[in-house]
Amino acid sequence: MAETNFHIGNAAGFATDRVDAGAPVVKALIDSGAPAALFYETLAERTLAYAQRNRLRNPDKGYNPDLDRFLAPVLADCVAHKIPILGNFGAANPVGAAKAIHRLAKELGIDGIKVAVVEGDDVREGLPSMQVQAWEEEPLFDVGRNDIVAANAYLGARPIADALALGADVVVTGRVTDSALALAPLLHHFGWDDADWDRVAAGVLTGHLLECGAQATGGYFADPGYKDVPNMADIGYPIAEVTSDGEITITKPAGTGGRVDERTVKEQILYEIHDPANYLTPDVTLDLMAVTAKKVGPDRVKITGARGHPAPETLKVTICFAGGWLGEGEISYAGPGASARARLAADTAKQRVEREFPGLPVRTDVLGLVSVLDGDSGGLAGALPETEWQDVRVRLAVNAEDEETASRAVREVETLYCAGPAGGAGVRLGVTLRIKTASCLIPRESIQPTFRLVEADNE
Amino acid sequence: MSDALVEVPLREIAHGRTGDKGDRSNVSVIPYAPDAYAYIDEQVTVDQMRDAFAHRGVGRVSRYDLPLLGAFNFVLDDVLQGGVNGSLNLDGHGKSLSFLALSVTVKVPETVVENARQARESDRGE
Numbered sequence: 001m002a003e004t005n006f007h008i009g010n011a012a013g014f015a016t017d018r019v020d021a022g023a024p025v026v027k028a029l030i031d032s033g034a035p036a037a038l039f040y041e042t043l044a045e046r047t048l049a050y051a052q053r054n055r056l057r058n059p060d061k062g063y064n065p066d067l068d069r070f071l072a073p074v075l076a077d078c079v080a081h082k083i084p085i086l087g088n089f090g091a092a093n094p095v096g097a098a099k100a101i102h103r104l105a106k107e108l109g110i111d112g113i114k115v116a117v118v119e120g121d122d123v124r125e126g127l128p129s130m131q132v133q134a135w136e137e138e139p140l141f142d143v144g145r146n147d148i149v150a151a152n153a154y155l156g157a158r159p160i161a162d163a164l165a166l167g168a169d170v171v172v173t174g175r176v177t178d179s180a181l182a183l184a185p186l187l188h189h190f191g192w193d194d195a196d197w198d199r200v201a202a203g204v205l206t207g208h209l210l211e212c213g214a215q216a217t218g219g220y221f222a223d224p225g226y227k228d229v230p231n232m233a234d235i236g237y238p239i240a241e242v243t244s245d246g247e248i249t250i251t252k253p254a255g256t257g258g259r260v261d262e263r264t265v266k267e268q269i270l271y272e273i274h275d276p277a278n279y280l281t282p283d284v285t286l287d288l289m290a291v292t293a294k295k296v297g298p299d300r301v302k303i304t305g306a307r308g309h310p311a312p313e314t315l316k317v318t319i320c321f322a323g324g325w326l327g328e329g330e331i332s333y334a335g336p337g338a339s340a341r342a343r344l345a346a347d348t349a350k351q352r353v354e355r356e357f358p359g360l361p362v363r364t365d366v367l368g369l370v371s372v373l374d375g376d377s378g379g380l381a382g383a384l385p386e387t388e389w390q391d392v393r394v395r396l397a398v399n400a401e402d403e404e405t406a407s408r409a410v411r412e413v414e415t416l417y418c419a420g421p422a423g424g425a426g427v428r429l430g431v432t433l434r435i436k437t438a439s440c441l442i443p444r445e446s447i448q449p450t451f452r453l454v455e456a457d458n459e
Numbered sequence: 460m461s462d463a464l465v466e467v468p469l470r471e472i473a474h475g476r477t478g479d480k481g482d483r484s485n486v487s488v489i490p491y492a493p494d495a496y497a498y499i500d501e502q503v504t505v506d507q508m509r510d511a512f513a514h515r516g517v518g519r520v521s522r523y524d525l526p527l528l529g530a531f532n533f534v535l536d537d538v539l540q541g542g543v544n545g546s547l548n549l550d551g552h553g554k555s556l557s558f559l560a561l562s563v564t565v566k567v568p569e570t571v572v573e574n575a576r577q578a579r580e581s582d583r584g585e
Contacts, residue, residue: 046543138481220476220554226579227474263474263489266530270487272478274534276523292527305527323544363547372550373559376540379514397547436544439481 006189007036008182008206009239012070012087013213015042019069021213021237026074028239028253030081037185038078040070040087041178041211048175049149049320049435051091062093063172068104071170075101076110079169086160086181090172092150094119095454097172102456116168118159120449121175123317123442124151130446133314135439141319149435150320153442155449156282156311157203158194160184163451171451175318177281179207182240190244200284201308202246205291208279209250209268209303213237216250216268217299218258231257248303249296260299269293269303278309280316282444285309314441323436327398327406329413330367332426338390341421342366346394348420349412353398357409361399368392393426399434406431462568470561472575473499477557482542484553486560488531491575496529498567503531511563512538512556533560 009029011022022038029036042064055062064070067089078085090097094117105113123130127143134140143151152175161184163171171184183203186192192199209216216238218229229235236256241249252260269291273279279286290305329349333342346364353362365371366381369392374380396413400406410429417424472495475487488503490496505520512520518536525532535556543551550556 223474226470263491266489266528267474267476267487269528270478270485270489270525270530270532271476272480272485273532274480274483274485274521276525276532288528289525290527291525326547361547365549367549372548372555374548375514375516376547377514395549397549399541399545399547434544437481 005034005241005243006186007032007034007239007241008185008210009036009038010041010210010213010237011038011074012040012042013211013215014044015047015064016066017042017213019066020073022070022074024253024256025237025239026077026083029083030077034241035189036083038074038083038085039181039210040085040089041181041213043088043091043175045318045437046320046435048091048152051093052150055092060096063091063097063100064089067097067100071101071104072108075105076108079110079113084164084168084185085170086173086184088173088176088181090117090174092174094172094174098454099457101170101172106456113170114166114168114453115170115172116163116166116451116453118155118163118171118173118176118449118451120159120447121152121155121173123153123447124148126446127151127317130442133441135316135441138439141438141440143319143440145321147321148319149322151317153315153317153447154282156180157183157187159449159451161187164188166451166453168453177283178211179204179281180283182207182210183283186242197284197308197310198306199246201286201306202242202248204281204284204286205288205303205306206240206242206248209248209265210238210240212268212271214258215271216264217252217260218264221264221267227263229257229259233257246306249300250303251300260301262293262295262301265293265301265303280312282311282315284311313444315444315447317440317442319438319440320435321438323434325400325403325406326432326434327400327410327430328395329410329429330393330395330427331413331416331420331424332391332393333421333423334391334425335423336389338392339366339369341423342392342394345416345420345424346396349394349396349416352412353396353409357405360405360409362409363397365395366392367395371395403431462570464566465569465572466564466566467572468561469499469503469563469565471572472565472567473561475557475561477553477555479539479542479552482537482539484535484538484556486533486535486557488533488560490529492571492578493529494574495567495571496526498565498571499531500524502565503563507563508533508535508560511559516540
């Protein structure tokens with residue numbers, strides 16, 4: 001019986017995901033007639049560091065730059081049909097995002113919208129005075145160092161659910177676990193107890209299945225001839241139909257591309273999972289060992305068997321810090337003997353970089369032979385036979401402490417134009433600041449997550 | 460079709476997906492048809508996976524079995540050679556690595572290969 005279920009749609013799995021994914025999901029949620037929520041997951045580990053840098057440049061920014069483009073196609077329909085929107089698109093500035101949503105609502109002629117924020121995840125100031133513990137096998141991070149760009153604790157679902165209880169049409173967060181964005185509306189709708197571990201585990205699994213958007217519906221999946229996926233250009237983003245007992249059915253909007261079957265769902269169940277019996281979240285320890293996935297109709301798979309154990313006493317904190325520069329240079333070689341010329345080019349550039357910058361980490365690849373599957377020292381590439389005709393690209397990459405070194409090193413690819421093998425073409429050079437991350441744990445009681453409604457700015 | 464053993468890439472009987480956290484990668488290996496499970500269990504060992512990723516400087520390898528789901532999960536430490544923090548590889552997340560795992564070979568009866576193919580075909584038409 002559909003009306004006993006709660007439906008959750010996902011409209012984004014990362015910060016720069018497709019902005020037109022939400023509209024078909026919202027249409028399907030409305031058509032179902034079931035109570036529903038929509039969420040956007042837009043905050044990978046490093047994204048918060050870039051957001052903090054944006055906020056430093058402009059104190060009104062620091063939230064997802066595509067916020068308006070994500071929300072404009074769906075906001076009016078969601079408000080009209082009481083489908084709350086949740087998103088960690090607040091990034092480094094949830095209040096700034098909330099005010100931007102008020103401005104957007106005004107532009108769209110939507111009256112009386114309630115926008116809530118959840119805060120308390122930003123621990124950059126407070127971290128040095130907390131009882132920091134090492135995370136897994138990482139060495140304990142020096143939280144006193146002065147190059148930290150962002151430090152945020154992963155909040156759980158409770159403050160988000162409490163924000164929904166304020167009647168919020170939109171709940172904006174910074175760092176929360178991705179799964180909390182799906183668990184929160186379930187806690188709120190069904191009134192599940194926070195310590196009802198199996199149901200909370202089902203809510204976390206729901207979020208885990210949805211949080212990467214199209215990865216549950218045929219994205220990051222297609223392998224022509226083995227795993228075919230129709231109409232990937234219009235792939236439908238996932239919807240979970242969840243019962244009050246925590247049974248999950250994954251599906252997608254009618255008329256969209258992509259597919260939902262046992263294979264797409266199983267791949268996503270194990271995505272980024274290590275020990276499947278102990279997936280730690282601030283809400284529950286999820287145990288996947290008894291989970292089953294069963295196809296129950298076209299593009300419909302039912303998932304049961306999530307088990308929960310008490311949540312850990314600590315919260316995970318991700319710290320972002322500036323970490324040197326990545327320099328990359330590329331040049332193409334094509335036609336007869338291309339791979340031999342490319343290898344000669346790679347060796348030449350590498351030799352010059354190593355001579356000019358002794359000890360600088362440097363790697364070369366010939367893209368088109370073997371590259372991303374290879375190791376830094378080229379173990380696979382060295383074993384490949386030469387072939388007659390190819391269209392390949394040499395890539396050289398370095399890790400440098402400073403921008404100048406990275407920039408000078410990659411210029412050794414550019415000099416191949418005139419001083420390298422015959423036919424070198426299409427040089428591209430790039431130098432990128434690396435944002436590195438480390439993790440640590442803090443006692444749960446070190447922080448106090450807050451939730452509140454944010455009003456529009458008077459204009 | 461016969462019970463004669465054939466040596467095939469794992470990709471003929473299973474699919475999978477890579478995920479990452481730090482300098483650690485996980486690769487799921489999911490049989491297309493149930494009869495492949497026991498052969499993968501027996502042959503796609505931690506040692507075999509360590510060999511396949513030796514050129515990536517792999518450290519500890521763990522395998523978790525999920526017979527109810529019908530899947531295996533391999534966790535490969537250090538294969539990202541610095542991870543997104545420090546990798547010089549174009550693919551710092553290791554998103555392409557499932558296809559390296561699926562290129563290890565297994566010896567299975569022809570029927571197992573055929574059943575995997577049929578499972579793929581039957582999933583295609585809907």
